[in-house]
Amino acid sequence: QEHLEEPGGGLVQAGGPMRLSCGASGRTCSRYGMGWFRQAPGKEREFVASISRTGGSTLYADSVKGRFTVSRDNAKNTVFLQMNSLQPEDTAVYYCAAAAGGRSNLKFDYDYWGQGTQVTVSS
Numbered sequence: 001q002e003h004l005e006e007p008g009g010g011l012v013q014a015g016g017p018m019r020l021s022c023g024a025s026g027r028t029c030s031r032y033g034m035g036w037f038r039q040a041p042g043k044e045r046e047f048v049a050s051i052s053r054t055g056g057s058t059l060y061a062d063s064v065k066g067r068f069t070v071s072r073d074n075a076k077n078t079v080f081l082q083m084n085s086l087q088p089e090d091t092a093v094y095y096c097a098a099a100a101g102g103r104s105n106l107k108f109d110y111d112y113w114g115q116g117t118q119v120t121v122s123s
Helices: none
Strands: 010-013 018-024 033-039 046-051 058-060 068-073 078-083 092-099 117-122
Touching (some): 033 068, 078 092
Parallel strands (some): 010 117
Antiparallel strands (some): 033 092, 068 078, 092 117
16 A cells, blocks of 8 residues: 655745655555646646656646646655646645556546645745
8 A cells, every 4th residue: 555645835936836746655656657636725626747657658737738747756756746837726735646557637546645735826
């Protein structure tokens, strides 16, 4: 079983960057496709980005394409989300997740979830 933790998050001004990381406690992070989701107040949890087991394939929501980059370091059991040109509408709780079935943009495909980290973008 994987335990995921997302340190980081916080407050950033519009237009600024922020990098999130997600650490997996297990020794088999490379077995999972990894994803990032976010949930704003009063809204459904939505897909942000995902990355395949090897890191060779990625997928992004249209709203973040060209601004966000997902990557992973399997040797360190860590996944990253580099967020650039942040906007107030990016404000949300961000979650990382692990999918045994591989990379997916569907939250129901994910087996393990982190506790989430708040990202607030001020205008």
